[in-house]
Amino acid sequence: xxxxxxxxxxxxxxxxxxxxxxxxxxxxxxxxxxxxxxxxxxxxxxxxxxxxxxxxxxxxxxxxxxxxxxxxxxxxxxxxxxxxxxxxxxxxxxxxxxxxxxxxxxxxxxxxxxxxxx
Amino acid sequence: xxxxxxxxxxxxxxxxxxxxxxxxxxxxxxxxxxxxxxxxxxxxxxxxxxxxxxxxxxxxxxxxxxxxxxxxxxxxxxxxxxxxxxxxxxxxxxxxxxxxxxxxxxxxx
Numbered sequence: 001x002x003x004x005x006x007x008x009x010x011x012x013x014x015x016x017x018x019x020x021x022x023x024x025x026x027x028x029x030x031x032x033x034x035x036x037x038x039x040x041x042x043x044x045x046x047x048x049x050x051x052x053x054x055x056x057x058x059x060x061x062x063x064x065x066x067x068x069x070x071x072x073x074x075x076x077x078x079x080x081x082x083x084x085x086x087x088x089x090x091x092x093x094x095x096x097x098x099x100x101x102x103x104x105x106x107x108x109x110x111x112x113x114x115x116x117x118x
Numbered sequence: 119x120x121x122x123x124x125x126x127x128x129x130x131x132x133x134x135x136x137x138x139x140x141x142x143x144x145x146x147x148x149x150x151x152x153x154x155x156x157x158x159x160x161x162x163x164x165x166x167x168x169x170x171x172x173x174x175x176x177x178x179x180x181x182x183x184x185x186x187x188x189x190x191x192x193x194x195x196x197x198x199x200x201x202x203x204x205x206x207x208x209x210x211x212x213x214x215x216x217x218x219x220x221x222x223x224x225x226x227x
Contacts, residue, residue: 001143001174037216045163045205047216052119060215104153105216106165106173 001028004109006095008080012116018082022095022109023075029053034078034099035105036069046091049071050098051078052074121146122206122219130196138222139158140189140206146217150209152189154182157221158202166204167191193224201226 008020022034036048049059051069059067068081082089093112096105123141130136140152151169157163165173167182179194189208193200206219 035216044220045207045218047218058214061213096163102150102211104151104165104168104207105155105163106153106168108155108163108165111162 002032002097002107004095004097006093006109008093008112008113008114010113010115011113012085014086014116014118015084016113016116018080018085018089018093018116020080020112020114021077022079023073023077024097025040025076029073029076031099033101033103034069034071035096035098035107037094037096037108038081038089039094039111040091047083048080048093060082077084087116090114090116121210121213121217122208124204124206124219124222126220127223127225129227130193131227132196132198134196135194136196136224137193138191138204138206138224140191140219141187142189142208142210142217143187144188145212146208146210147173147184147189148187149211152182152184153207154180154189154191155205155207156200157205158199163205172222196224196226198226200224 003025006022030053033050035050051057066083095109154167157162170182203221210217212221
């Protein structure tokens, strides 16, 4: 049974880079797609992007210019970097797995509140 | 990008059956499986349905179905612990993103 545990800095200043990591426990890193999703009270849930064990990545076009999702295969982890953050990037960020390219998510990480404030 | 439409709220008494709907179009629900996610008190979402399949550990009072571009989640016999926000999601091949619904708040009276 795959479990995801995530961590990263929770308070950023405008223009800084958001950096979060998600570790995969209890299952294979291969054969699945590893996603990042964020949630705000105003905008709801928004998919950020995904990667797989080959390093394939796909990003939300609305964030593509600022997002990088990368793998650390040796430690079964994947990471999110979002550059040039603004207050609009304040959200709870979740990592989540999907067993196929366009398949629903299961499971989810516990979430990380990220606040952007000067 | 809330491309999926859900009821704002649904309520029922303990033991009652309730059905939540999620409406999209042929670019998303009409083509791809729908995920349903339960979020209790702003905690992390928990997957309760993938298409019409129950993830491990989810009670069988939850069931899923789809007709055309509308997916449904049925809770057959509400329990107090089912009170939560429920979101649906599907891949959208036109937008090239996963799209989500705005969520349905389920209240157990």
